[in-house]
Amino acid sequence: MVADREGFERFFRARYPQLVRACALVTLNVAAAEEIAAEAFSRLWPRSGQMHDDDHAGGYAYTTAMRLCSKRRTRARREVLGDVAERSTGRDEAGTALTRAEVFAALGRLSLRQRQAVTLRDWAGFETDEVASMLGLRASTVRVHLARGRASLRETLGVKEPEA
Amino acid sequence: MKTDDRDERLGAALDDAVTDLRPRSPDPGLLMRQGTSRRLAVLAAALFTVAVFIGAIGLAATQFGKEADGSIAGSRASRTFASPDYRWSMPVPDGWRAFATRSVGALGRWSRDSARAW
Numbered sequence: 001m002v003a004d005r006e007g008f009e010r011f012f013r014a015r016y017p018q019l020v021r022a023c024a025l026v027t028l029n030v031a032a033a034e035e036i037a038a039e040a041f042s043r044l045w046p047r048s049g050q051m052h053d054d055d056h057a058g059g060y061a062y063t064t065a066m067r068l069c070s071k072r073r074t075r076a077r078r079e080v081l082g083d084v085a086e087r088s089t090g091r092d093e094a095g096t097a098l099t100r101a102e103v104f105a106a107l108g109r110l111s112l113r114q115r116q117a118v119t120l121r122d123w124a125g126f127e128t129d130e131v132a133s134m135l136g137l138r139a140s141t142v143r144v145h146l147a148r149g150r151a152s153l154r155e156t157l158g159v160k161e162p163e164a
Numbered sequence: 165m166k167t168d169d170r171d172e173r174l175g176a177a178l179d180d181a182v183t184d185l186r187p188r189s190p191d192p193g194l195l196m197r198q199g200t201s202r203r204l205a206v207l208a209a210a211l212f213t214v215a216v217f218i219g220a221i222g223l224a225a226t227q228f229g230k231e232a233d234g235s236i237a238g239s240r241a242s243r244t245f246a247s248p249d250y251r252w253s254m255p256v257p258d259g260w261r262a263f264a265t266r267s268v269g270a271l272g273r274w275s276r277d278s279a280r281a282w
Contacts, residue, residue, distance in 0.1 A: 005196070012192045020187040025178055030185065038190050042199035103181035122175040128168050143167040150171055159173050 002048040002057045012041055015058055018124075019065055025119040026069045026112070028104045036072065040065040062124070063134040066116055106156035114149030117142050122150070 002011045016037060023033035040061045044051075051057040107115050113135070120131040121142075128146070132139040154161060243260075246253035 005193075008196065009192045012195070013189070016189060017185070017187055021182040021185050024182050024185060030187070034187050034190075037187070038195055041192070042195040042202065045196045045199035046203035100181040103178060107178075118174065119178065122171045123178040125170060125175070147167050150174060153174055153177070157174075157177055159177050162169075162171060162173060 002044070002051055002054065008045060008048055011054055011057060015054075015061065016041065019061055022062065022119055022124055023065050023069055025107060025123060026066070026115045027072065028108055028115075032072060036065050036068045037061075039068055059130065059134065062120070062126075066120070066134055069116065070112060103157065106153050109156060110149045110152055111145075113137075114145045114152070117145035118149040118153065121146055 002008045019037040019040060020030075020033045023036045024030050027033050027036065043064050044057060044061050047060065048057065051060065107118075110118070116135055117131060120126045120134060121128060126134070128139050128142055132142045135142065137145075150161075153159065243256045243258065244253050245256060
């Protein structure tokens with residue numbers, strides 16, 4: 001449980017990197033993702049007594065982080081080009097750097113909502129209803145964002161659609 | 165595939181981009197202190213807003229009460245105009261102005277002042 005300090009620290013160490021990665025896929029900026037994830041956890045702590053279990057706390061952290069991502073979208077959009085360009089110059093490890101640059105560039109063509117929907121559903125594995133709840137949208141709206149976001153990503157990254 | 169189904173391939177492609185990400189981990193104790201401080205600040209701001217709202221309503225009620233005291237019904241007349249000839253009198257709240265439209269009328273004459281009485 002996250003209600004006590006020890007439990008919160010354990011929960012933080014286990015979930016913080018994943019939340020940063022999710023925020024990075026949404027904001028397309030690693031530094032901003034770190035700030036947002038840290039702030040989401042700092043907002044979780046005063047409410048930790050209300051959390052039923054770790055999954056509930058994780059959902060709260062994701063919801064808060066997605067809201068913070070929405071607030072910072074304008075700033076993040078300006079920073080994304082610099083971030084991708086830096087990765088493309090080979091400062092990161094060879095191979096993965098290009099992949100990240102490619103994926104970030106493809107994600108950059110999506111709207112914020114589409115990035116959030118695809119990240120939460122396809123990368124993090126939340127159910128569509130859970131994604132809708134986190135984003136404050138209806139499930140049908142999330143499906144529309146998912147369909148459009150996936151179509152764009154598949155085309156840009158050359159990923160084939162799974163068989164029915 | 166249905167829209168509700170998870171696209172594993174796309175998920176894997178996204179994971180390739182961030183799987184090697186090793187974020188700087190802040191001190192959880194610091195985050196907890198920040199969270200507590202922020203919560204207290206939000207609560208203080210909410211209390212301040214409520215206090216200002218209640219204060220504004222109280223002030224408005226006080227002002228309204230003062231204005232109501234100035235009405236005829238709620239006033240204590242401090243001046244009285246009377247006619248010694250016809251035995252009538254008229255209490256007038258303090259601060260009101262009474263004007264005689266005619267110095268001599270059917271009902272009598274102002275006992276005090278002439279054209280303009282305070």
